[in-house]
Amino acid sequence: MEIIVVIRVYNRVDDLLYNLDIIRKTWISHNYTVYVVSNGVSDGYNLPEEVYEKSDRVIVLNENVGHLKGNSQLLLSGIQEIDWTLFDYLIILEADTWLYGDKIITKYSKLLDKQLDLVWASARWYDRFYSLATDFAIIKSSFVEENNEIFDFTTFPECHVYNFLLKKKMKYIWITENMNTQLPSYIKSMPFAPIGRFFVYPRSAMVTHHIEEIKGGMKQKKKEFNIVARNNYFKEVSCSPLSLYLMNIYMRFSHFIDKCLLRRSWYSKREVFDFGKSY
Numbered sequence: 623m624e625i626i627v628v629i630r631v632y633n634r635v636d637d638l639l640y641n642l643d644i645i646r647k648t649w650i651s652h653n654y655t656v657y658v659v660s661n662g663v664s665d666g667y668n669l670p671e672e673v674y675e676k677s678d679r680v681i682v683l684n685e686n687v688g689h690l691k692g693n694s695q696l697l698l699s700g701i702q703e704i705d706w707t708l709f710d711y712l713i714i715l716e717a718d719t720w721l722y723g724d725k726i727i728t729k730y731s732k733l734l735d736k737q738l739d740l741v742w743a744s745a746r747w748y749d750r751f752y753s754l755a756t757d758f759a760i761i762k763s764s765f766v767e768e769n770n771e772i773f774d775f776t777t778f779p780e781c782h783v784y785n786f787l788l789k790k791k792m793k794y795i796w797i798t799e800n801m802n803t804q805l806p807s808y809i810k811s812m813p814f815a816p817i818g819r820f821f822v823y824p825r826s827a828m829v830t831h832h833i834e835e836i837k838g839g840m841k842q843k844k845k846e847f848n849i850v851a852r853n854n855y856f857k858e859v860s861c862s863p864l865s866l867y868l869m870n871i872y873m874r875f876s877h878f879i880d881k882c883l884l885r886r887s888w889y890s891k892r893e894v895f896d897f898g899k900s901y
Contacts, residue, residue, distance in 0.1 A: 624653050
C-alpha cells in the first residue's frame with residue numbers, strides 16, 4: 623500500500639530524529655512517504671538538517687497558536703499539502719510516539735479495507751467518554767480528503783474525532799493493542815504508568831513517553847523501546863534476550879492488572895462528550 627505519514631513536532635526534536643530512524647529501518651511492509659510538520663521555530667526549536675534528509679517533506683510553520691490548537695494547526699497544515707490520489711492511508715503520529723515495525727499498520731489497514739464506512743483506527747483514549755486517540759491513528763485517505771475539518775479542534779481532540787465520525791455516520795476500530803491508555807481515576811500510578819496513563823504498549827511494540835516525565839529520561843525510553851520490541855534496537859542500552867523477554871512479560875502483566883481494575887464504564891454507560899456542557 624501507499625501510505626502517507628504526517629509527524630507533528632513542537633519541541634521534541636530528539637524524539638523526532640529517533641522516530642524517523644525507526645520508521646525508515648523497521649516499517650518495511652508498505653511504501654511510506656513521511657511528512658514532518660513543525661511549529662516550534664518561533665520558540666527556538668529549529669529542525670536540524672538530519673530531519674530534512676530523513677523526511678520526504680518538511681513543513682515549518684512560523685507561528686505556534688497554542689498546545690491543543692497548535693496540534694490542530696500542525697495536522698491541518700500537513701494534510702493540505704498532500705496529493706490524496708497517491709495514497710491509500712494516512713497515519714498521524716506524534717514525534718515522541720515510537721512504533722517498532724509495521725505489523726499493527728498492516729493488521730488494521732486490512733480491517734479498514736473490509737467496509738467502506740470504516741475509516742479510522744486508533745486506541746480509545748478515555749473510559750468515561752467515547753474517544754479516539756490522535757497520537758497514533760490510521761485513517762483512510764479518501765475520507766480525510768473530503769473531511770479535513772476532522773482535525774479542526776480546540777479542546778479534547780480525541781472526543782472531537784469521535785463526535786465528528788458520529789455526525790458523518792462513519793465507523794471506527796479501536797486498536798486494542800494500545801489500550802488501556804488511562805488508569806482509573808482512583809489509581810495515581812502503576813509500573814509503566816507513572817502519571818496516571820500508560821506509556822508502553824508491548825502488544826503493539828510502541829512507546830509514547832514524554833522524556834521529562836520518566837526517571838532516566840531518554841536513556842530509559844530507549845530501554846523500554848528495546849523491551850517492547852524484544853530487540854536491542856538501541857545498542858547503547860542493550861541487555862540479554864532473556865531480560866528483554868522477562869521485562870516484556872512484566873509490561874504485559876501490568877496492562878493485564880489494569881484491565882482487572884474497576885472502571886466507570888463497568889457500571890455507567892459511556893458518554894458522548896458534549897462540548898457545550900461543563901463537566
